[in-house]
Amino acid sequence: MKRKIKKIFGNIRVIILLICLLLAIVAIYPNPGREGVAIRNVIPNSSANLAGIQNPKPRTSPMKRELILAINNKVIRNMEDYVQAISSIKANRTLVIKTNKDVYRLIPKERVKIIELNKTEVRKVAETKEVNVTINGTLVVVNKTIIRTEEVPKKKKISLGVEDIGLRVYPAPKTNIRKGLDLQGGTRVLLQPEEKLTKEDIENLIAVMKERLNVYGLTDVIIREAGDLSGNQYVLIEIAGANEEEIRNLLAKQGKFEAKIGNETVFRGGRDITYVCRSADCSGIDPFSGCSYNGNQWFCRFRFVISLSPEAAKRQAELTKDLEVVTEGKEQYLSKKLLLFLDDKKVDELRIGAELKGKAETSIQISGPGLGVTKQEAAINALQNMKRLQTILITGSLPIKLKIVKTDSISPILGEEFVRNSLFIGILAILTVSFIIFLRYKRLKVSIPLVLVLVSEVIILLGFAALIGWNLDLASIAGIIISVGTGVDHNIIITDETLRGETRKIFNWKQRIKGAFFIIIGAYLTTTFAMIPLIFAGAGLLKGFAITTIAGISIGVLIGRPAYASIIEILLKD
């Protein structure tokens, strides 16, 4: 027996299997005891970003992601530790974040909000009004200054605690296997262009989308072109982790932004705009108009400052030159409004101050509304609309209109549950199959190598997936199931062919194994060819299934089966 075991480990086919297994384990790089939280995204201009924490590159393998190990010297082991540490930070106090790469010093910003108190204060206002006065029986218009006392709501600046430091994290990955969207949670959007695009257009489109997401603070995204057998074009976007419905709107919006006076365009999003302010001092909820309640809905206004290119400013001067000045209340405006259009829908209209008449002003304040049932909701919506509009203004419009044809948002909790469930089923299925194999052959010499080789094949397949950065999703798990299933089938064929030869003494060993491989290669080729059309069908959503199956059965036939056949030969041969 000792001699046989030695012979097994000296067999070239077994050695190939072992080397592949070793390489796979290196590629998977399992580390079940790993602690900390990994950085997924860093929001631009946040305190974390200013402190120098970098957004991870999209193709970084999971185990190379930057890990947060301690915050203010408190060790961070898991998400709970992180949430706790973050909840206790204070504004304007230095925060020390230690990662596996560096130590960062952050100064979290304070979040302030101006609110209207229930109290009011009395203010004296001087107002000039035109009044009709009858003097000596004739009606004349006289300018009269009235001093009026007015009750205005008292405003107060209050601190809302600390501003988001801008880190998005997730539990430290324990292996290099990338989990697909349906296993880790996230958002998938499938978009279809409304007309046929050239290769160049699609690349352009994807570039603008990537930039939009970047501006938005998301880098851990996959955007790729997808097609199908009927020649339809799609753009597939996968955003890991988050369940952000907001993003959907951001991506599908063509984002054709136009500011018009009358029917003339003054400026467009993108090229005409040189700078968009996104810091708190020149963007946010408008402190002058604030929020108001109209009886059934709250209404908040946001505002932010942009800079126009000199050409756009000139155009504005040109267009406002001939407008009349109208007086409304105590303010003077131009007779026409500046109309803001997003994707041909009017989103807002702004009065133009009289002082801008004919002036090539490059600094312009953009504003817009947000509605909500509560004041808070209205404010959140206003800020969200602002963020989206800012992003669109920075990146310009997409070259083509897109239609959302499919969206999936998968909850991270359900995803995690599914992973645990699949692992459990996988192990139980392997045990059941092993039991049946043992019942059938009643020889450990046969059943133990069969199961061991099979498990090695699965590990090699997972290592292969980790190596090429393949995302394992639900469809891939189905693919693994098929590969294991056919793997068992083929090993049974090898076993029976060799045992049959053993009882009948008809073939020599070479012939027995050759007979088995004739059947196996035939079955392998048919399954592989049957899977090929699926790679190209239906926007590639079942590509994972097809590719994993093909990779799995190929690994089986090329590496697993020869090794198993050799082991069986050595063990059963006298």
Place this chain on the structure above:
Amino acid sequence: MVEDNSGVSFGEDKNKAKKEIKHYRTILNRVLRFYDVNYRRLLFIPFIMLFLAFIVIAIQIGKSGSFINKDVSLKGGVTIVVSHEGKADLLGLEKKLSSRFVGHDISVRAIKKAGKQTGIIVVADIDGTSKKELDSFISSLESFLGFKLDENQYSIEIMGSSLGASFFKETIIALLLAFLLMSVVVFIYFRTFVPSIAVILSAFSDIVVTLAIVDLLGMKLSTGGIAAFLMLIGYSVDTDMLLTTRLIKRKEGTVLDRTIGAFKTGMVMTITTIAAIIVALLFTKSDIVTQIMTIVLIGLCVDIVNTWIQNVGILRIYLERKNKMVE
């Protein structure tokens, strides 16, 4: 096995157990003899099965216009999965939603783990790509459930109806192409007409009969379900390849011997697969996995008949004719 049985001569054995074995063996022997002699008559079973399957599918087409019942992933709609501990009145929820969204097909099911309800699946064929319709659906769902849905606690899948239709077309095309490529490979591999046709016919019958059973059960197929038919091609061809190789390429023993040898190997293959599928069916919580596994399970059972009666029958007739020609 046949050699063991051909010389059945336990004689006067006093051991009762041995008698039982003998009794069992004679029954098995009779079955085998019947199988050996009547392979032509037995061929009626798979062909009647195929014929009935065509009728079922024709009725299905007449009733619904399509040969399968499509679920929302193939006709467009929304699937919402909420993880929620504790009991919820599912039937009531379904009724309320159906009366709020008249004319839509809405179903509500529970996700169970060890008999305990851990979540709810709501499937509706509303137009989810319209934000307005989706928002109104989710807010009614929230109001009927009595709690607000937290972003992290629910998954939502939306399929536009035009994409659903094109997806259906695509997966069917993929299935047909897969079948075609498989046939080409089989022909190239065996290079003889009748045995190749027998393998292809067996795979074809597996798919058609399974489809008919799926229709009879009223299952609503998703894209994953169609992928299951593709898996079926693979599993079906495995046993047929084995059988054909043993019968055509090998010479030792009688045809029945070789068939029985192949049968033993093939059945172990099928049984291990069925066992793994049953484990998955018992413990999975995913709808898609359940559907894929159910379809493959039905297909494997159908394949037992198609491989060991249909394919065997055709191959034996072919071998007989071939032998006569040689003589």
